[in-house]
Amino acid sequence: MTPTLAKGSIRRRLVLQLAGIAALLSLALFLVVRAVAEHAAEETQDNILAASATSIADALYSERGFVRLELPYSALSMLGTISEDRVFYRVVVDDETLTGYDDLPAPEVWSDSRKNKFSTLSYRGETVRSVAVTRAVSTGSQITDVMVIVAQTRLGLEAISTRITATATAVGAGFFLVATALSLLAAQTALLPLNRLAQSVARRGMADLRPVVTETPAELIPLVQSLNSFMSRLRASLTRSEDFITEAAHRVRTPLATVRTQAEVVHRRQSGAADKKALREMIRAIDESSRSAGQLLDHAMVTFRTDHLETSDIDLGDMIRDICDRLFPTADLKDIQINLDCTDQPMPFSGDPILLQNALRNILDNAIKYSPADSVITVRLTANGSYLIEFADQGRGFGDADLTQIVGRFERGSNVGDIVGSGLGLTIADEVARAHGGKLEISENKGGQGACVTVVLPRS
Amino acid sequence: MRHSRFTAILSALLLAATHVCAFEVESAKFYDAPSGGNLIRIVSTADIEVFEPIILAFQKLHPDIDVDYTVASSTEVMNAIYIDGEPFDLAISSAMDLQTKLANDGYARTYRSTATANLPDWAKWRDQLFAFTQEPAVMVVSDEAFKDIPLPTTREDLIDLLRDHPEHFDGRIGTYDVRTSGLGYLFATQDSRNTGSYWRLTELMGRLNTKLYCCSGQMITDIAEGRLAFAYNVLGSYASSRLKDTPGIRIVPFNDFLSVMLRTALIPKTARNPAAGGVMVDFLATLNTRLELNAQTGLPPISNDIGDLSNAMRPIRLGPGLLVFLDRLQRDTFLRSWSNSMEQE
Numbered sequence A: 001m002t003p004t005l006a007k008g009s010i011r012r013r014l015v016l017q018l019a020g021i022a023a024l025l026s027l028a029l030f031l032v033v034r035a036v037a038e039h040a041a042e043e044t045q046d047n048i049l050a051a052s053a054t055s056i057a058d059a060l061y062s063e064r065g066f067v068r069l070e071l072p073y074s075a076l077s078m079l080g081t082i083s084e085d086r087v088f089y090r091v092v093v094d095d096e097t098l099t100g101y102d103d104l105p106a107p108e109v110w111s112d113s114r115k116n117k118f119s120t121l122s123y124r125g126e127t128v129r130s131v132a133v134t135r136a137v138s139t140g141s142q143i144t145d146v147m148v149i150v151a152q153t154r155l156g157l158e159a160i161s162t163r164i165t166a167t168a169t170a171v172g173a174g175f176f177l178v179a180t181a182l183s184l185l186a187a188q189t190a191l192l193p194l195n196r197l198a199q200s201v202a203r204r205g206m207a208d209l210r211p212v213v214t215e216t217p218a219e220l221i222p223l224v225q226s227l228n229s230f231m232s233r234l235r236a237s238l239t240r241s242e243d244f245i246t247e248a249a250h251r252v253r254t255p256l257a258t259v260r261t262q263a264e265v266v267h268r269r270q271s272g273a274a275d276k277k278a279l280r281e282m283i284r285a286i287d288e289s290s291r292s293a294g295q296l297l298d299h300a301m302v303t304f305r306t307d308h309l310e311t312s313d314i315d316l317g318d319m320i321r322d323i324c325d326r327l328f329p330t331a332d333l334k335d336i337q338i339n340l341d342c343t344d345q346p347m348p349f350s351g352d353p354i355l356l357q358n359a360l361r362n363i364l365d366n367a368i369k370y371s372p373a374d375s376v377i378t379v380r381l382t383a384n385g386s387y388l389i390e391f392a393d394q395g396r397g398f399g400d401a402d403l404t405q406i407v408g409r410f411e412r413g414s415n416v417g418d419i420v421g422s423g424l425g426l427t428i429a430d431e432v433a434r435a436h437g438g439k440l441e442i443s444e445n446k447g448g449q450g451a452c453v454t455v456v457l458p459r460s
Numbered sequence B: 001m002r003h004s005r006f007t008a009i010l011s012a013l014l015l016a017a018t019h020v021c022a023f024e025v026e027s028a029k030f031y032d033a034p035s036g037g038n039l040i041r042i043v044s045t046a047d048i049e050v051f052e053p054i055i056l057a058f059q060k061l062h063p064d065i066d067v068d069y070t071v072a073s074s075t076e077v078m079n080a081i082y083i084d085g086e087p088f089d090l091a092i093s094s095a096m097d098l099q100t101k102l103a104n105d106g107y108a109r110t111y112r113s114t115a116t117a118n119l120p121d122w123a124k125w126r127d128q129l130f131a132f133t134q135e136p137a138v139m140v141v142s143d144e145a146f147k148d149i150p151l152p153t154t155r156e157d158l159i160d161l162l163r164d165h166p167e168h169f170d171g172r173i174g175t176y177d178v179r180t181s182g183l184g185y186l187f188a189t190q191d192s193r194n195t196g197s198y199w200r201l202t203e204l205m206g207r208l209n210t211k212l213y214c215c216s217g218q219m220i221t222d223i224a225e226g227r228l229a230f231a232y233n234v235l236g237s238y239a240s241s242r243l244k245d246t247p248g249i250r251i252v253p254f255n256d257f258l259s260v261m262l263r264t265a266l267i268p269k270t271a272r273n274p275a276a277g278g279v280m281v282d283f284l285a286t287l288n289t290r291l292e293l294n295a296q297t298g299l300p301p302i303s304n305d306i307g308d309l310s311n312a313m314r315p316i317r318l319g320p321g322l323l324v325f326l327d328r329l330q331r332d333t334f335l336r337s338w339s340n341s342m343e344q345e
């Protein structure tokens, strides 16, 4: 399997994006909290200033045609209650300062409006907030406009502003942290179905190409659908390949078998030694090519079917007997005797009969192939912990071939000499044994020279 | 004549007079430090005799600081800073209102230290004005005059007493002339804020031909010598310090409320050696750790527990409220009412 290159991570991207949004929102929260609170603080100062100026205006009275004032204690003391800011005031009658700080600036236009006029200005080297309240005072015959200006420095306000900024920062940062933590959680939860899907696909067997039916969120349905359609296509393609192999085996074997039969018939009729020899060569060539083709196709089929065994209950004894019977003619051709050492008691096994047959036939076929004429092959089937199917011959043995390599695909020994072969026989046997949870053991024949190949199958 | 020329100067100030007038010094003394070199110039309303122990104790702690101590009336102290811009490093005054005005109008420097941080909130303003004594206004009575009469404990008691025994007290009452005494004016205005009985009391005192004084000292002398039965709103600290060597007088603290004057110090903007001013502020702010000085000067240091309301002591609140009674119109109105009550012919 090729390693999948990870390009980015949905989780990281989700978290980063959510954290980014959280950061923006925190900033907005910070700005809003600060703006609102500062506005409120400024409004508070304005209100107190207005209250102060109004209480002064309320204390205006006229006496003998003059505007008089009894400055209320609370008018100035109230300004001192919330902060230690400097306080200035001025009462103006007809552009003349009646009392207070006569350099305290008055707003330019003042007589046209009865509303409180707030302004921020610089006075005596400090920024002050001032309010001007205009009041009409009747001085006997006429009505005089009196303006009361009260101003206060903004130190207290600045202190409040600093405190608010600190609080707003804390609120913003807290919000950000909480939101980020929650976005981590959200990313985790959002990806949960994806992980579930991945697990459910990963858990299934190699050959399990059934459609995925786990419950998935709507967003994943396209993925699951394309996955399912991909798998069904794959399955169809596999089935097609399998069909092709079966078909190919059939198409190759049948004509070869026909040709061989015809050749034998002719061989039997011929009397000329030269002709007979040529026909034998021909039969041999047919045999070889039919075996090679058969093995190639068998191997392809085995590779396929090991993924999904079509198991059924079989009896190993019956199977061995059947194989020995089938190969008897081939062995007989070389005057080789097959000794079958097998009890009659049942040897039940659950496996793929076609594969097992194929494997065992290949091993026996090898034994016949590599045995000299007039020798004995012993096939022994025993059952203790597991089933042991042993094929021992008196042939050339494996020589100095590497026994661990010999089962490899297209791997042939060094001592095969003129004997043709594809190097697939043991491979097939090994793969089938392993597909059934067993193994293939290769050794020299302990009873004398020759090879000994054993298929070990587990007893269920 | 600590508070004389009060009216004139005040009017001048409020009209932002441009004339140059050198301020009037009452007395001055130079205290050479053992290893001097660093000079602090102090302008103060407290008499040299009163303040000297503090200066000597200060120099014991800071042997490198020479002290140039100038005494002037409260208006002159204000004058020196506000108009003349004299380079004093510390201005000490009993006139809380004038000191507040200096700070409010930007003539004081901001100063912060551990010592000032430990002062209770009511004893400082803007980190520019620092109180270091708390001196209540009390009634001082002659033992002889109250031989047969119960001592009043509240102002209402006093009013009843004056109503019941007009002949006994006629012409034998003393109080500050608030027109000339800044301190008297401060106490009177605070009284008028604190109690509704103040104007009734003033009215009664006026009817009983109350004698008016410029200063506490003369009032106490007159009580001791039998010319007065009692004096109203005498500076408690002066009275206490006179108690030892003046037989026959007694201090009666009212228990409805006691206006408490805070003597304050500030470092003027014009200071040449503000650091030394700060050192002195620290020293004054920690006077309550030097009780032996209290005994010598008769100046009670700031104590943290007078702020609570269960106490009759009402420290006069520093802050813009004090500016109200400096207002020209307000002052005119107040003095007019006061004069009308006090001088009924």
Ligand SMILES: Nc1ncnc2c1ncn2[C@@H]1O[C@H](COP(=O)(O)OP(=O)(O)O)[C@@H](O)[C@H]1O
Pocket (backbone or CB within 6 Å): A366, A367, A368, A370, A393, A395, A396, A397, A398, A401, A406, A407, A411, A412, A413, A414, A415, A416, A420, A421, A422, A423, A424, A425, A426, A427, A450, A451
């Ligand atoms: N019975 C045997 N005796 C000797 N050598 C054998 C025997 N069976 C297999 N081999 C060796 O193992 C090699 C691989 O066998 P196999 O996979 O069946 O391929 P091949 O088609 O060459 O027989 C053979 O080339 C041969 O060298």
